[in-house]
Amino acid sequence: MKQQRRDVLKNAGAALAASALPRAAMAQVWPDKPIRAMIPFSAGSSVDVVGRIVVEYLQRALGQSIVVDNRGGAGGAIGTAVVASAPPDGYTILINASAHSAAPAAYPNISYDPARDFSAVVSFGSIPNVCVVAPGRGFKTLAGLADAARKGDFNYSSAGVGSATHWAAERFRLSAGFKATHVPFRGGPEAIMEVVARRVDFACMGMSSALPLIADGQLVPLAVSTPQRSSALPDVPTTIEAGFPDSDYTFWNGMFVPAKTPKPIIEKLHQETLKVLALPEVVAKFKPQGIEPMPLTPAQFDALIVREIAANIALVKAAGLKFD
DSSP states (O other): OHHHHHHHHHHHHHHHHHHHHHHHHHHHHOOSSOEEEEEOSOTTSHHHHHHHHHHHHHHHHHTSOEEEEEOOOGGGHHHHHHHHTSOSSSSEEEEEETHHHHHHHHOTTOSSOTTTSEEEEEEEEEOOEEEEEOGGGOOOSHHHHHHHHHHSOEEEEESSTTSHHHHHHHHHHHHHTOOEEEEEOSSHHHHHHHHHTTSSSEEEEEHHHHHHHHHTTSOEEEEESSSSOOTTSTTSOBTTTTTOTTOOOOOEEEEEEETTOOHHHHHHHHHHHHHHHHSHHHHHHHGGGTOBOOOOOHHHHHHHHHHHHHHHHHHHHHHTOOOO
């Protein structure tokens, strides 16, 4: 009887080991063909700029080309939905931002669940949103903008409903106590140029999109949305320092894969991307974007997504936002 039990346990163990072999073997040979990187925002957006820097070096590390697919719209939800339904084999990755965890609040009827249908791989870092106006508007401080907005009919642009640029502006607006019309676009470049053209009063845009225009004098930075000042704009106060409590909104970029992607592939992607992020040339390219390190394990990143989904739903309720 004991021998029979030992044989059963031995056979069960062998079966479990055998079932793990295909996954392990898959990770060993992966990748053996090109990878598609979905960036669900327009080319030139802050998500796109940062994502392409990572892709450039990651494809060298993996020994396979990575083809970028930009599909903007719906605050990133359109392109993200494509990845949610892709095979979980490591050959379709998602490069997204804080909009990933904002989608359920902005689009309650989206076809995917950011927490359930994706596995987080790695965070590239956090990037401040910076609240900007055109120099011709005459605003020198965020408080001055808020005072004028309380008295007038103001609007603001964003990279789309539910994007980080949308939430950053809403957090500021809610804290400052004024109403403003939201004017969404398919991506950051379009949204920010409307501010330059003075067809839109203000925007809280990603640093990488705003910095070149700030340097050229086409935009005036009033505040950054992070809890601490940005090293890229050290003289610009935070929205909290400007006098608006609970107005900060941390904007991050990172990589995801469809849920059920084999853990060995996720771990390999995680480790290889960490190596890329540590390269001196990548650090040098990130610096002008205002990117700050945001080291998280895949499990910690998954947990962050769950927390942010709940926080964004609460923001929508508090701000009384209505979405079609």
